[in-house]
Amino acid sequence: MSDSSLSPSGGGQDNFPSPSGGGQGGGIVKKPWGWENRFAITDKYLGKVIHINTGEMLSLQYHRQKDETLLVTKGAMDLQLEDDSGQMETHRLTPGMSRRVIPGRKHRMIGVEECEFFEVSTPEIDDVVRLEDKYGRQGTSTA
Numbered sequence: 001m002s003d004s005s006l007s008p009s010g011g012g013q014d015n016f017p018s019p020s021g022g023g024q025g026g027g028i029v030k031k032p033w034g035w036e037n038r039f040a041i042t043d044k045y046l047g048k049v050i051h052i053n054t055g056e057m058l059s060l061q062y063h064r065q066k067d068e069t070l071l072v073t074k075g076a077m078d079l080q081l082e083d084d085s086g087q088m089e090t091h092r093l094t095p096g097m098s099r100r101v102i103p104g105r106k107h108r109m110i111g112v113e114e115c116e117f118f119e120v121s122t123p124e125i126d127d128v129v130r131l132e133d134k135y136g137r138q139g140t141s142t143a
Helices: none
Strands: 027-031 034-041 046-052 060-062 068-074 077-082 088-093 098-101 107-111 115-121 129-132
Touching: 046 107, 077 098, 088 098
Parallel strands: none
Antiparallel strands: 027 034, 034 046, 046 115, 060 107, 060 129, 068 098, 068 115, 077 088, 077 107
């Protein structure tokens, strides 16, 4: 995969990456907080590159089944993650840092600066229960 498929500066219109072509992914999905490149969608796992614009955030959410691990490759983000006692903790993640999010744990990612990270997970792509959303999206996701 070329760098142009991972970075907005490398290709695509509107500062979005060019689809990687080949592979078994779902391509680029624009989001109000940035974009995601679904580069691998299989019956056994899901792989994404996620880009969050500075100051933007994903929903406060949890997954019923989806088990995911994040690896930051660019920039910095705050991961708000529920701990074992149900309290929310904030973890500053920078390139090379990773964190696992197990099913049922509330979490939210916030772009402290423009950031990108890999998300690898079990294949439940639509398993998102939104609790709060800056952009007015609510409820259980269907995409």
